[in-house]
Amino acid sequence: MNEDSFKELTPNPQKGLYNSEHVISGIPIPKTKRIQLFNSDEWEEFTEEWASSLQGSYHRLRRYAGAGDQGLDVVGFIESTQFSDGWDNYQCKFYDHPLTPSDVWVEFGKIIYFSYQGSYPPPRKYYFVAPKQVGTKLGRLLANSQKLKDSLQENWKKYCESDITSTMKVKLEGDLLAYFDNFDFTIFDTVSLVEMIEQHVSTPFHVTRFGGGLGPRPAPEIPPKDTISLDHRYVRQLLSVYAQSIGEPQRSVDLSLLDKDPGIKKKFQRQRERFYHAESLRNFSRDTVPPGVFEELQNDIFDGVVDVCESQYETDIDRLATTLTQAAKVSVEASPLASVTRVRDKQGMCHQLVNDEKLDWSNEDD
Known part of the structure; x- marks a missing residue:
């Protein structure tokens, strides 16, 4: 090894990159990146805040907190508080990696099995929400409902049969298989971090969570x-x-x-x-x-x-x-x-x- 193998250190920051705020607080971390740094408690808090932004889209919004969730997480009731009048489900998952199919096969299975059992009708939409977002393989399956259906059927025995409920094995056969074959797999989708941030902006938690300062305050009313x-x-x-x-x-x-x-x-x-x-x-x-x-x-x-x-x-x-x-x-x-x-x-x-x-x-x- 000789001197030609080395070079001088020559940091060359982009011109105009820095300003006075950077001297005080450092270069801002993009909001999507910041979310990916959340721990499980911070993610839980953030999803509660974000979910509150969906209130205007539903008659009632609730988070399922009981034991044996039957595949439910954040539930948006469309016309009333009855599942029969339409509902959406937001499944919020916390992993240190982008969601893979093996992370969520059982979640697909729960929705299919418990709706088959009559616990609730299938949701209008079912969204996965995760800080590292959805990985490439799962994303491709969500974009191709037939391939998603076929892949879930192939993986049912390994990921769903023994894990949907602790009381029994749920075999994909007979009437359940017939129900599975007619199930609408196009309901499954994902919410990106960009969408979550855009919706979170409308909540009173956004500025304290991400900074950026308060917007202009309307002129106070003059009392008649x-x-x-x-x-x-x-x-x-x-x-x-x-x-x-x-x-x-x-x-x-x-x-x-x-x-x-x-x-x-x-x-x-x-x-x-x-x-x-x-x-x-x-x-x-x-x-x-x-x-x-x-x-x-x-x-x-x-x-x-x-x-x-x-x-x-x-x-x-x-x-x-x-x-x-x-x-x-x-x-x-x-x-x-x-x-x-x-x-x-x-x-x-x-x-x-x-x-x-x-x-x-x-x-x-x-």
Whole structure:
């Protein structure tokens, strides 16, 4: 071996490949590749999240969790919760390799046997879902129903006969064989990772699972002035606060108070707008982040203002003003909603907390 057998190390990254985000987080891993790195628990979580995106396509979507699954996994009921009204099955499998026929022969067998037995009618469609996707051999069988049927019949004794149920051997003969011969093998198919990701985008779990940031938040609704309701606790308490500020009896306040002082009316409308901002953030969170994220943010606001709110003040309007000022200072950087949370949202959450009887603007209410 001589020097000619070696060459200099000359890394030559593609021009324009890197940007500032790569310096912080590294080069992004494609979503399909990331899914293939999931462990079994992460795959289970992801399939639950993904399945929720299918809700709009079905009357009801359920995951079978009982013992002896009879070949069922994620089941989409088409017209009702009855199998007889049509259903689809999504068989989610976790392997460290692309699915092969030997991995799933028994799954074909279960659907055929248990539908033959009358446990349920055959599904409209039956999909295999796996992190490493479907291997070439299985993919070819799924694309050729006759070849799939012939291959399953050849492999029935080895993979299905003793494994469909633990109570007996299921021999492919007699009436079952006749049923098998007439079974529609075109129902079997697969869902690719690209399809799963496209569907997962519509769930509130996508950004926290894959990153990429929250999309633009719709402009909050401006509350109509003629829709003020005393059913809201925060409204009653605000009116009590403002009544105290102009020397009105606090226990007899009603909406007519707003016409007695233009300054009060303006302040009251500003507080309602803050409340509506927080409500719009709550609604936005339902579509973009997992359940509980907004409530955790609201808890952070509560923890940041409760001691200030419960301090002693000469007037309730001082309590209101000081608490809202404190709310504006509360850091929300730990929340997945941080990038879309504004000062008005944080202050509006205080009114939500009053509605929930966790804070009080006035001791004269209720």
